[in-house]
Amino acid sequence: MLYPIMTDSRMVFDLSGIWDFALGEEKLIDDFAEIKAYEPIAVPASYNDQKDINRFRNHYGWAYYRKIFTLPKILKNERIVLRFDAVTHTAVVYLNGKIAGEHKGGFLPFEIDITDKVVLGEEQELFVAVDNKINHSTLPIGNENSVAFFGSDNPGIPSVEAGKRYQSRRNIPNFDFFNFAGINRSVRIFTTPKSYIDDITVIPSVDGKNGIIDYSVDTVGSEEKIIVTVYDSQGELSAISNGKSGRIIIQNARLWNPYPDIPYLYKLKVQYGSDNYSLDVGIRTVEVSGDKLLINGKPFYFKGAGKHEDSYFCGRGLNLCLDVKDINLLKLMGANSFRTSHYPYAEEMYQLCDREGIVIIDETSAVGIGGGANPYKEYSMHAHHRDVIRDLINRDKNHPSVIMWSLGNEPELERFSQDAYDYWHSLYELAHSLDPQNRPVTVVCCQNDYTKDITTRTMDVICINRYYGWYNLSGDLDAACYALDIELDFWQKIGKPVIITEYGADAVAGIHSNVPKMFSEEYQAEYFLRINDCLDKRNFIIGEHPWNFADFDTFDGCMRVGGNKKGIFTRAREPKLLAHYLKKRWNSIPNFNYKNN
Ligand code: BDP
Numbered sequence: 074m075l076y077p078i079m080t081d082s083r084m085v086f087d088l089s090g091i092w093d094f095a096l097g098e099e100k101l102i103d104d105f106a107e108i109k110a111y112e113p114i115a116v117p118a119s120y121n122d123q124k125d126i127n128r129f130r131n132h133y134g135w136a137y138y139r140k141i142f143t144l145p146k147i148l149k150n151e152r153i154v155l156r157f158d159a160v161t162h163t164a165v166v167y168l169n170g171k172i173a174g175e176h177k178g179g180f181l182p183f184e185i186d187i188t189d190k191v192v193l194g195e196e197q198e199l200f201v202a203v204d205n206k207i208n209h210s211t212l213p214i215g216n217e218n219s220v221a222f223f224g225s226d227n228p229g230i231p232s233v234e235a236g237k238r239y240q241s242r243r244n245i246p247n248f249d250f251f252n253f254a255g256i257n258r259s260v261r262i263f264t265t266p267k268s269y270i271d272d273i274t275v276i277p278s279v280d281g282k283n284g285i286i287d288y289s290v291d292t293v294g295s296e297e298k299i300i301v302t303v304y305d306s307q308g309e310l311s312a313i314s315n316g317k318s319g320r321i322i323i324q325n326a327r328l329w330n331p332y333p334d335i336p337y338l339y340k341l342k343v344q345y346g347s348d349n350y351s352l353d354v355g356i357r358t359v360e361v362s363g364d365k366l367l368i369n370g371k372p373f374y375f376k377g378a379g380k381h382e383d384s385y386f387c388g389r390g391l392n393l394c395l396d397v398k399d400i401n402l403l404k405l406m407g408a409n410s411f412r413t414s415h416y417p418y419a420e421e422m423y424q425l426c427d428r429e430g431i432v433i434i435d436e437t438s439a440v441g442i443g444g445g446a447n448p449y450k451e452y453s454m455h456a457h458h459r460d461v462i463r464d465l466i467n468r469d470k471n472h473p474s475v476i477m478w479s480l481g482n483e484p485e486l487e488r489f490s491q492d493a494y495d496y497w498h499s500l501y502e503l504a505h506s507l508d509p510q511n512r513p514v515t516v517v518c519c520q521n522d523y524t525k526d527i528t529t530r531t532m533d534v535i536c537i538n539r540y541y542g543w544y545n546l547s548g549d550l551d552a553a554c555y556a557l558d559i560e561l562d563f564w565q566k567i568g569k570p571v572i573i574t575e576y577g578a579d580a581v582a583g584i585h586s587n588v589p590k591m592f593s594e595e596y597q598a599e600y601f602l603r604i605n606d607c608l609d610k611r612n613f614i615i616g617e618h619p620w621n622f623a624d625f626d627t628f629d630g631c632m633r634v635g636g637n638k639k640g641i642f643t644r645a646r647e648p649k650l651l652a653h654y655l656k657k658r659w660n661s662i663p664n665f666n667y668k669n670n
Contacts, residue, residue: 074182074468075272076420077156077263080349084148088140088199088260092116096128097135099242101165101202108137116140116260119161119253119388133243138201138256146194151264155185155199158258158419161389162211163204169197177457178212179257180416180438181464187262205254207244209452212461213415214247214441247441248415248482249637250381251626253388258419268294268346274509275341275471277329277356279369284326284356286341289318296346303354304340311339328369329355329430329473331409331664336430336473353427355473361513361533364570364613368432368476374667375432375616376659377403377410378641379575382418383625385644396422398646399622400429406641406652407660412517412574412618415440415482417465426474433474434536434574436517437461439481443519448485449492462500466507477512478504483519483538486526494528501532517574520544523563530567537564538575538620542600548591550603557607565613572616576604579638582624582649592638594650601651605658612668619655 077085094114102108114120116138121130144153157164161179165172169192174185191197207215227233244252272291277284290299303311303321312321327337342351357369365372380399384392396419403411410432413422417435426433439458442448462480469475480500486493497516504514513533518526520539529535539560542553564571580597589596601619608614624640627633636644641652 074184074464075270075350076424077261078350080351082266082348083350084151084264086142086144086262088142088262089116090140092256093139094120095137096132097137097202099134099206101135101204102137105137105167105170105200111139114138114255115390116256117158117258118255118386118390119257120255121251121253121388122386131243132205132254133241134204134206136203136205136255138203140199140260141196142199142262143196144191144193144262148193148264150267151188152186152267152269153188153191154263154265155187156182156261156263157184157201157256158182158260158391160201160203161205161254161257162207165202167200167202170200178438178461178464179254180418181461181468182258182420201256203255205244205252207246207252209448210454210457212438212440212454212457214444214448214452214454215252216245216247216444217242246628247444249627250383250415251388251628253383253390253626255388255390257389258391266294266347268292268296269348270343270345270350272467273341273343273350273352273471275352275354276509277354277358277473279326279328279356279358280322282325284323284328286321286323286339286354286356287319288314288321288341290343290345292317292345294346298346300344302342302344304342306338306340308340323356326356329357329427330369331373331432332404332430333407333409334430334664336428338427338473352471353424354471355427357473359476359510359512361570364568364615366476366513366534366570366615368665371665372668373432373615373665374662375410375434375572375618376662377408377412377432378618378622379412379414379620380622381414381625382416383623383644388626391419391421393421396425400425400431402642402646403431403622404429406656407658407662409664410434410476410616410618411622412436412479414575414621417468420468423469423472423474427472431474432476433472434477434479434515435465435469435475436479437465437481440483442481443483443485447489447492449489449496455496458500459503462504463507466504470509475512477534478508478514479536480504480514480516482517484516486516486518486528487521490525490527493526494531497528498531523560530569533569534615535564535567535569535571536574537571539573540576542604543578543591548596550589550600553600554603554607557604561607561611561614565611569613570615571611571613572618573608573614574618575620576617577601577620577639580649580651581634581638582643582647597639598650598654601654615668619651
């Protein structure tokens with residue numbers, strides 16, 4: 074799917090602004106006339122923290138957005154498309170009182186062709202119903218009417234049991250981040266000519282000094298001719314080709330390399346009839362070889378963190394300023410990568426990373442597939458998961474910054490090991506079959522009995538989240554390192570590259586202790602110092618992603634004090650002691666050949 078841009082054939086109208094808003098109930102209403110009063114709300118942004126009112130913060134069910142707009146009559150010969158970059162989690166879109174489209178999944182874009190549905194030159198009413206409910210069919214997974222993820226259910230105590238029955242219906246996430254909802258990303262109307270470029274796919278490769286771009290263009294319409302031109306970063310013509318698909322060779326190509334090397338980008342322009350579209354293209358290769366992941370043929374070392382889209386007031390809403398700041402902080406720290414834990418991020422972030430040379434492990438919203446039951450038999454997210462993978466790859470396939478796909482985070486892999494294997498392997502194969510660049514595929518595994526988990530070891534790159542010294546062997550870093558070493562012996566025998574995609578300790582900024590006590594900044598820094606010593610001894614460990622880049626908001630529970638505090642930075646992006654240690658460490662670790670066999 075192409076990102077909406079303005080070209081000499083395309084217009085983009087941004088519908089961001091203050092919209093009309095009303096909170097609803099569990100069920101979608103039939104008649105919007107029932108809504109008696111609207112109040113202002115900012116779009117794009119989550120609605121939860123825009124008003125300091127409990128029913129906003131802890132809302133359960135549908136919410137309604139309304140926007141009146143008028144399109145100019147000059148669009149009469151154009152194709153007109155309404156595009157939502159992300160509505161969390163389920164959306165029903167109405168135009169002038171009629172359903173125009175529906176979408177499930179809160180982190181990927183969807184488009185509705187409204188050419189025949191809008192009246193130009195007249196006020197149009199756009200109405201968006203948004204459902205924030207999460208359950209066993211959604212991704213991420215929620216547990217409706219169940220015990221809280223971070224709570225204790227104290228089974229059998231009559232008063233507690235009675236209290237549970239008294240509780241109102243609510244969202245109970247099976248994951249550790251706040252269920253921010255609403256129109257979280259941009260809403261735009263864009264136009265194309267009636268014959269238009271529908272999609273572009275590029276596959277870069279390298280042949281000696283030359284760069285190769287295999288491309289294909291999907292079009293709709295009766296035009297015949299397609300011209301593809303490639304320009305260098307100075308705007309000089311590098312190559313030209315004709316036709317729906319083809320191979321472009323760029324002599325003495327400059328490659329896209331991760332920061333601090335140069336992430337060189339070419340501009341690929343496609344002309345089809347009167348339609349024009351242009352795309353940034355980076356020439357680079359990615360492959361797994363033995364226990365290494367190679368970028369441009371060289372063993373790469375991942376330095377960075379798992380992140381969240383999470384900020385004060387906006388919740389999970391688009392925050393471009395914070396994106397720029399976070400990438401800058403990563404660069405200052407000498408980092409080169411992050412994982413889009415635990416859902417696909419806004420497209421602007423990937424564009425920024427293409428430009429800044431930050432490597433992305435691109436994750437689906439499949440988090441929480443576990444929690445007691447056999448999710449592979451008892452949950453119903455299967456078909457949706459396949460749709461999410463298809464749409465994610467379709468959206469992000471051309472980004473040079475995207476180096477690997479993560480099918481999901483911390484599913485149940487140990488107890489129903491064969492069911493898990495069957496489920497995740499069919500998705501692994503799906504992802505490989507869908508990705509034109511055939512990047513490595515993984516699923517991120519939680520702390521489990523790795524000897525029983527038969528799935529993780531079969532992924533292209535093994536990604537493990539480990540909390541030795543925090544959730545287990547708490548406070549005892551000697552024992553934690555000893556235990557981690559035993560597990561690493563196991564992975565060494567598997568002979569594949571391993572990334573520690575999460576490890577960490579909560580530290581409340583400002584809590585200090587002379588001896589490293591849990592929750593202090595000193596304990597957090599000491600934890601990484603000790604664990605990293607273990608990782609440095611192993612050549613097959615090809616990356617370290619502390620959890621988390623910054624403190625983030627999550628839901629109420631007795632395990633969290635004002636959010637998850639495992640950040641290298643606070644939620645306001647102030648450094649903890651850890652940030653200074655990591656900055657020194659990462660600035661002295663090269664991108665390539667950090668570990669040689
Ligand atoms: C991991 C999860 C992550 C949590 C983290 C934690 O992948 O989402 O936030 O634990 O507990 O298991 O801090």
